[in-house]
Amino acid sequence: MPQLAAEVQRLSLTIEIGGIPTRLHITDPAFLSLLQQRYAGFVSSTENLEIEFDVDITQPDFAAPDAPVQVSQKHGRWSLERGDFQAEWEPSARRGWIRQTVNPYSIDAVLRIVHTLVLAKQGGFLLHSASAIRNGKAFLFAGVSEAGKTTISRLAPPDATLLTDEISYVRKHGSGYMAFGTPFTGELAKLGENVSAPVASLYLLAKGPQNHIDPVPPAEAARLLLANILFFAKDEGLVQATFHAAFAFVKQVPVSRLTFVPDARVWELIG
Amino acid sequence: MSRLYVARSPRVAARSLDGEMMIMSGRDSTLFTLNKTATILWQAADGVAPLEEIVRQRICAEFEVEPAEALEDAEKLARDLASHEILQVSDQPIPQPSATPGEAR
Numbered sequence: 001m002p003q004l005a006a007e008v009q010r011l012s013l014t015i016e017i018g019g020i021p022t023r024l025h026i027t028d029p030a031f032l033s034l035l036q037q038r039y040a041g042f043v044s045s046t047e048n049l050e051i052e053f054d055v056d057i058t059q060p061d062f063a064a065p066d067a068p069v070q071v072s073q074k075h076g077r078w079s080l081e082r083g084d085f086q087a088e089w090e091p092s093a094r095r096g097w098i099r100q101t102v103n104p105y106s107i108d109a110v111l112r113i114v115h116t117l118v119l120a121k122q123g124g125f126l127l128h129s130a131s132a133i134r135n136g137k138a139f140l141f142a143g144v145s146e147a148g149k150t151t152i153s154r155l156a157p158p159d160a161t162l163l164t165d166e167i168s169y170v171r172k173h174g175s176g177y178m179a180f181g182t183p184f185t186g187e188l189a190k191l192g193e194n195v196s197a198p199v200a201s202l203y204l205l206a207k208g209p210q211n212h213i214d215p216v217p218p219a220e221a222a223r224l225l226l227a228n229i230l231f232f233a234k235d236e237g238l239v240q241a242t243f244h245a246a247f248a249f250v251k252q253v254p255v256s257r258l259t260f261v262p263d264a265r266v267w268e269l270i271g
Numbered sequence: 272m273s274r275l276y277v278a279r280s281p282r283v284a285a286r287s288l289d290g291e292m293m294i295m296s297g298r299d300s301t302l303f304t305l306n307k308t309a310t311i312l313w314q315a316a317d318g319v320a321p322l323e324e325i326v327r328q329r330i331c332a333e334f335e336v337e338p339a340e341a342l343e344d345a346e347k348l349a350r351d352l353a354s355h356e357i358l359q360v361s362d363q364p365i366p367q368p369s370a371t372p373g374e375a376r
Contacts, residue, residue: 219291219304226295226302236282236297243284243295250288 016044071233123172126230131168134271137200138179150187164192203258221255278318278365318365
């Protein structure tokens with residue numbers, strides 16, 4: 001008997017960020033191709049998946065396309081919503097779904113949110129900062145918009161490997177921390193390298209008339225670190241975990257203020 | 272005036288670093304840094320000791336201040352912290368869970 005309805009063919013793509021492979025099952029070949037280009041360098045062939053999402057592409061019919069992000073959890077199932085997407089993710093099943101238009105930034109937002117949730121459970125976080133590896137060590141450069149993240153990334157010398165110019169990926173590793181490259185780009189619009197290294201220092205960026213590094217007292221360091229951690233979920237337990245993670249980080253990693261003139265000489269102080 | 276009891280909210284995360292007490296609301300992630308008086312009040316807020324006793328034994332011992340004036344200020348402060356859900360305030364002792372997840376470590 002002929003089939004009345006053909007099963008929709010699902011194509012898939014695995015994106016591995018921070019050592020966490022996420023597989024996206026997609027029905028639209030053109031969108032898959034778009035994502036393969038968008039996440040080049042982070043596409044993985046591993047079968048040890050941590051997260052899987054079925055992605056459904058819809059027409060742009062969301063009621064409030066500019067609605068801000070909302071992330072909440074009920075009975076172990078996360079609900080992620082913004083004007084341009086809806087998603088659910090059940091960590092215990094390692095599965096979820098995403099409903100969005102043909103827009104790679106929607107997937108990007110979902111990935112960022114999911115990684116903040118995963119990291120919060122593990123004592124890590126996504127940080128609003130540029131990061132780079134030099135001499136086998138990772139350096140983070142945090143700051144608000146215009147603080148100099150793009151500038152310091154652009155000025156990086158050839159022997160520095162850029163991990164990101166916008167969102168750093170920090171995971172707890174033994175008694176220290178590792179920074180991973182991310183595809184989450186800022187103004188530089190250049191993907192980070194998919195590599196990692198132990199975090200040696202966090203610099204809080206400020207532009208000034210000369211280059212200098214000044215220590216930041218631990219309490220101020222914790223406060224400023226918390227101000228730069230990306231976190232979207234309304235969840236008391238994870239908020240508390242992220243708070244304590246920030247304090248654990250500043251106990252372990254030196255935090256300094258890096259005041260710099262926007263030219264390449266600043267990198268003489270780093271590494 | 273009836274007795275007032277204060278207790279640390281279990282819905283926050285708190286840490287003391289370099290003598291600065293920082294508290295984050297679990298509800299909306301707002302970060303608060305407490306001044307010295309608020310820190311004393313927070314640390315003593317066990318739900319058992321009346322505010323009057325905390326003021327007499329901890330605040331008046333630390334600062335040169337009249338007990339009545341200190342109690343008035345402490346009550347205002349406690350109610351302010353309670354409005355941010357950092358402290359719980361009651362005219363009865365407040366039972367505390369044996370291990371508060373968000374308490375200062």
